[in-house]
Amino acid sequence: MKTDQSLRTVIVTRYILPLREGGSLPALTEADDDFKYVLKFRGAGHGVKMLISELIGGELARFLGLKIPELVFANLDENFGRTEADEEIQDLLKASTGLNLAMHFLSGAINFDPSVMKVDAETASKIVWLDTFLTNIDRTFRNTNMLIWNRELWLIDFGASLYFHHSWDGWEEKAKTPFLMIKDHVLLDKATELRKIDLEFKSKITPEILSSIINLIPDDWLHWRDTELSPEEIRTVYFEFLKIRLENSEIFVKAAEDARL
Incomplete structure (x- = not known):
């Protein structure tokens, strides 16, 4: 890759x-x-x-x-x-x-406050789609992990995403699961254009794009005690997990829509 x-x-x-x-x-x-x-x-x-x-x-x-x-x-x-x-x-x-x-560091940025700061449906749908694709559990009302800087909304902190990698077993099936914790997402009620965004993002995220991003992971970060896989084999698991999840996006999009209702 x-x-x-x-x-x-x-x-x-x-x-x-x-x-x-x-x-x-x-x-x-x-x-x-x-x-x-x-x-x-x-x-x-x-x-x-x-x-x-x-x-x-x-x-x-x-x-x-x-x-x-x-x-x-x-x-x-x-x-x-x-x-x-x-x-x-x-x-x-x-x-x-x-x-x-x-x-x-965004000097002067302030934390996003959903009670006073509005986000349009398209932007909210993009963020919700991405977070459910990546299984990001940490963009809630308690901890939005978003900033306002220069009057624009900025995302920070994806560290709680892709939690499948904390237990390698059955990663293929985990890739096809809905993301039920999306119900706690701070922007879920505004995300009314998930179907539109799903079509747009699925056309943009090609295998080549996934490969180029995953290949940014340094070898130095891929020597784990809990697996005998080589760094390149671990990269392949990340690639295949995200590829399978993208191909089955209907599962997590429907779950997000159901949670919003």
């Missing part, structure tokens, strides 16, 4: 502060390009699988025309953070030496 896409790689130069509202303890950092980034650590929570979800979800959202801050690979030197006083943070930094994932 060839790729014609790429992500920039930066070197983390400064740890600014932890963002403790995130369950995986992401952090605001600065890199050698003088930009600030929200850094997701390979040593946190679900580790590299969370980073893979972020990468696939974010780049697929960008391809489909949704707003998402730039993603970059972020290198963390083994000596980074040795002077950090907080032991929990220092342990996290030590466990995250090497390649991590970071998202461009």
Whole structure:
């Protein structure tokens, strides 16, 4: 599978502060390009699988025309953070030496508030479709994972997507299942154009596009203790899972429509 896409790689130069509202303890950092980034650590929570979800979800959202801050690979030197006083943070930094994932920091952005901020039906349908395709459990009223920046809606945090990869068994059948947790999606009631968006997105997401995004996953993130599969074999599972799910989109679209009624 060839790729014609790429992500920039930066070197983390400064740890600014932890963002403790995130369950995986992401952090605001600065890199050698003088930009600030929200850094997701390979040593946190679900580790590299969370980073893979972020990468696939974010780049697929960008391809489909949704707003998402730039993603970059972020290198963390083994000596980074040795002077950090907080032991929990220092342990996290030590466990995250090497390649991590970071998202461009949108300075001045505010959290999306569904009670006061309106989203049109087409945009809502695009976001709901993508989240049910990716089985993203974390875009709810409690935690919208959306920002308003420059008066536009931006998506963040796909780390809770593709949860099938936490248990490889039966992934083929899992690809064909409805996503029942879509009932809790913050934009579900506005998503009245799911059928239209389903046709549009299925025509756009070609096997070549899926391949190019999945091939962005570094080999370094694909050496897992819970499987004997090689990095390329793991990539193939991601590709086949998403391909099968796309071919059977009627299942998850109908489930989303039923949940909205």
